[in-house]
Amino acid sequence: MLRSLTVTLFLLPLSAFADEPIFSPDSKLKVESEKGVGGEGPAWDPKLGVLTSGNGHINRLDRDGQSSVHRKDAGTNGLLFDRDGRLVACEPGKRRVTRTDADGNLTVLADSFNGKKFNTPNDVTIDGRGRIYFSDPRYGPKDGMEQTDADGNPVEGVYRIDPDGKVHRVVGREVERANGVLVSADDQFLYVADNNNDTKGGARKLWRFDLKDGAVDGKSRKLIHDWGTGRGPDGLKQDEQGRLYVAAGLNKPNPPHEPDDKVKGGIYVLSPDGKLLAFLAVPTDEVTNCAFGGDDRKTLYVTGGGVLYSVRTTTPGRVLWTGKK
Numbered sequence: 001m002l003r004s005l006t007v008t009l010f011l012l013p014l015s016a017f018a019d020e021p022i023f024s025p026d027s028k029l030k031v032e033s034e035k036g037v038g039g040e041g042p043a044w045d046p047k048l049g050v051l052t053s054g055n056g057h058i059n060r061l062d063r064d065g066q067s068s069v070h071r072k073d074a075g076t077n078g079l080l081f082d083r084d085g086r087l088v089a090c091e092p093g094k095r096r097v098t099r100t101d102a103d104g105n106l107t108v109l110a111d112s113f114n115g116k117k118f119n120t121p122n123d124v125t126i127d128g129r130g131r132i133y134f135s136d137p138r139y140g141p142k143d144g145m146e147q148t149d150a151d152g153n154p155v156e157g158v159y160r161i162d163p164d165g166k167v168h169r170v171v172g173r174e175v176e177r178a179n180g181v182l183v184s185a186d187d188q189f190l191y192v193a194d195n196n197n198d199t200k201g202g203a204r205k206l207w208r209f210d211l212k213d214g215a216v217d218g219k220s221r222k223l224i225h226d227w228g229t230g231r232g233p234d235g236l237k238q239d240e241q242g243r244l245y246v247a248a249g250l251n252k253p254n255p256p257h258e259p260d261d262k263v264k265g266g267i268y269v270l271s272p273d274g275k276l277l278a279f280l281a282v283p284t285d286e287v288t289n290c291a292f293g294g295d296d297r298k299t300l301y302v303t304g305g306g307v308l309y310s311v312r313t314t315t316p317g318r319v320l321w322t323g324k325k
Contacts, residue, residue: 020314021278021314022243022269022277022278022313022314022315023278023280023300023311023312023313023314024298024311024312024313024314027311027312028311029280029281029282029302029309029310029311030309030310030311031307031308031309032050032061032065032301032308032309032310033052033059033061033067033307033308034306034307034308035055035306036054036055036306037052037054037055037057037059037061037067037306037308038052038054038059038303038304038305038306038307038308038309039052039053039054039055039288039303039306040052040053040054040076040077040078040079040235040288040289040303041053041054041058041076041077041078041079041289041291041303042079042289042290042291042293042301042302042303042308043079043080043081043087043291044081044291044292044293044294044301044319044321045081045085045087045321045323046295046321046322046323047063047323048060048062048070049061049062049063050291050293050301050308051070051079051087052079052303052308053074053076053077053078053079053089054303054306055306056073056074056075057069057070057071057072057073057074058070058071058074058076058079058087058089061308071100074089074091075091075092075093075094076089076090076091076092077089077090077091077092077120077121077122077123078090078121078122078123078124078134078135078235078289079124080124080125080126080320081319081320081321082099082126082130082132082320082321083126083130083320083321084321084325085101085102085321085323085325086099086100086101086102087099087100088109088124088126088132089124090121090122090123090124090134090135091121092120092121092122093120094111095111095117095118095119095120095121096108096109096110096111096118096121097109097110097111097121097124097132097134097161109132109161109165110159110161110165110167112167113147113159113167113169116146116147116148117144117146117147118136118146118147118159119136119137119138119145119146119147119156120136120137120138120139121134121135121136122134122135122136122137122178122179122180123135123179123180123181123193123234123235123289124181125181125182125183125190126183126320127183127187127211127214128183128187129163129187129214130163131160131161131162131163131214132160132161133158133159133160133161133170133181133183133190134158134159134161134181135156135157135158135178135179135180135181135192135193136155136156136157136158136159136178137156137177137178137179137195138154138156138177139177139198140198142154149172149173153173155169155172155173156175156176156177156178157169157170157171157172157173157174157175157178158170158171158175158178158181158190158192158216160214162214168214170190170214170215170216171190171192171209171216171218172218174207174209174218174221175192175194175203175207176194176196176199176202176203177194177195177196177202177203178192178193178194179192179193179194179195179232179233179234179235180192180193180195180233180234180235180236180246180247180289181193182236182237182238182244183211184211184238184242184272185238185240185242185318187211188210188211188212189208189209189210189211189272190208190209190211190216191206191207191208191209191224191236191244192206192207192208192209193205193206193232193233193234193235193236193246193248194206194207194232194233195231195232195233195234196232197231197232197257197258198257199257200256200257201229202257203232204226204227204228204229204230204231204232204233204248205223205224205225205226205227205232205233206223206224206225206226206233206236206244206246206270206274207221207222207223207224208221208222208224208272209221209222223274224244224270224272224273224274225246225268225270225274225276227248227249227263228263229258229259230248230249230250230258230262230263231248231249231250231254231258231263231265231285231286232248233246233247233248233268234246234247234248234286234287234288234289235247235288235289235290235303236289236290237290237291237292237300237317237318238317238318239292239313239315239316239317239318240297240315240316240317240318241315242271242272243269243270243271243272243277243315244269244270244271244272245267245268245269245290245300245317246267246268246269246270247266247267247287247288247289247290247302247303247304248263248265248266248268248287249263249264249265249266249268249287250263250264250265250285250286251264251265251283251284251285252285264279264281265281265282265283265284265285265286265287265304266279266280266281266282266287267279267280267282267287267290267300267302280300280302280311282302282304282309283304283305284304284305284306284307285304285305286304286305287302287303287304287305288303288304289302289303290302290303291317291319292313292316292317292318292319293317293319296316297316297317297318297319298312298313298314298315298316298317299311299312299313300312300313300317
């Protein structure tokens with residue numbers, strides 16, 4: 001049973017990467033919930049606990065450790081609470097991005113760009129002015145893809161939703177297939193996980209773009225980390241020191257597209273410039289995302305293989321919603 005599982009936190013000693021520990025030395029990777037509920041997400045609310053996407057629903061792990069379905073048949077992927085405690089969600093099945101307030105009222109924020117439906121919205125991030133950025137890849141069959149560039153080539157990029165509801169494409173063919181997205185705390189950078197993992201030789205890279213007043217400079221693209229021929233990056237978050245916590249890797253090869261099992265599955269902790277600082281091994285493939293929570297924001301929740309895990313960190317994570325307005 002997974003609940004009796006204990007996992008060594010690091011493949012390599014921390015001294016090889018950093019002068020001080022990033023994960024609490026006395027902390028073990030803990031199974032919080034399983035049975036498919038920890039597929040994606042996750043997102044922390046001080047009252048609700050942790051919400052995740054899994055089994056087609058939004059699931060809840062409350063503060064007492066009890067699991068339940070929070071929103072049935074939601075069909076969500078990436079989840080994020082904004083600064084007012086409203087849940088922003090990517091809904092790939094309905095090809096839209098929504099926002100739900102504390103009373104359960106749902107608003108569709110965007111479902112198309114230039115009159116064409118999105119591919120399958122995947123992950124979401126929000127800047128200091130409340131502008132929402134989300135990725136729009138298409139994994140699996142390409143039927144029904146409508147988003148293209150000026151030359152008619154398919155685009156699996158990143159979009160921005162402004163507070164007035166206007167939608168802008170901010171990253172197009174600068175990436176092969178956008179997945180995880182994150183705006184830095186100072187709004188200066190947009191990190192984009194470029195994960196074309198079902199294509200042999202496709203991108204498995206984390207890029208950083210300069211961000212100015214919501215606009216992305218495509219020419220500023222900087223490679224932060226490359227996972228080679230293994231499983232590339234998925235979701236990512238940032239702690240208060242600016243370090244990146246990136247879900248990536250596989251524990252067994254997946255040929256022909258992902259033949260490399262040397263890039264193990266887990267959370268890769270990187271400096272803002274891409275230096276590998278630490279690695280948290282996660283045993284269940286595939287590792288999809290993470291989020292900080294807990295009253296001190298030092299609990300990192302990780303989704304992988306339908307399981308929701310947690311581990312303690314030494315530095316608080318960066319969150320938008322603290323429970324106070």
